[in-house]
Amino acid sequence: MKVLTAAALVIAVASAGGTAASEETATVGPTDAGADYGRALDEAVAAARGGDREAARGFFVKLAAEYPGKPEIYYNGALTWEFDDDGNRYRGKELNRAAAGYQKALEVDADFVPARFNLGVVWQKLGYLEEAARDYRLVAKSGGDLAAQAEYNLALVLKAQGRPAEAAAVLEKEKLAYDDAARVRLLALLAEATGDYGRAIALWKRTLVLDETPPWGALGRKHLRTLREY
DSSP states (O other), X not given: OOOOOSOOSSOOEEETXXXXXXXXXXXXXXXXXXXXXXXXXXXXXXXXXXXXXXXHHHHHHHHHHHOTTOHHHHHHHHHXXXXXTTSOBOOXXXXXXXXXXXXXXXXXXXXXXXXXXXXXXXXXXXXXXXXHHHHHHHHHHHTSTTHHHHHHHHHHHHHHTTOHHHHHHHXXXXXXXXXXXXHHHHHHHHHHHTTOHHHHHHHHHHHHHHOOOTTHHHHHHXXXXXXXXX
């Protein structure tokens, strides 16, 4: 199951002149920036997008020294440690640096939800599941745009911890739980894990109604064949 993230492939940042964003990206821009700040932020983002992550990191460090009260600086700086030029997530020490950046953003503003969400993702990737669950719960409680994604990722964490019933309870609170193929697939896996095979069959059938595209259609049919052997 895919872990949803608040920022992928691009640095999400708004300058004084506009906003750059992409699918599954939380738009994060200057909170009260003037033109100079906006231009400096744009320069850092341009460096990151151009593949010069070392230069981008230097720009963000300089910006943080000049504008220490702006959490979006630490957030966007952390993204340069979380993702490589191809949008793939780093491993090991880079992710630890990303976590430190998101934590710094939260020190400045504890309600900075995109940083809280991405910190949960980093904890999850590093294997710190309790920490990930804590941050996902806080994001879900916020009720903002990332709440549903946080609940989905929380369910993945609970599943990894061997708590499938709790994971299913989290997912079933979502209004779109049975209209979203990814969530229904996860619910089907959780039903299997708890031994509720009848429910699992119904859920796998539902996934085929929602999404039969490769590889998901084949996955659903494979599980249905296996379940019918019980």
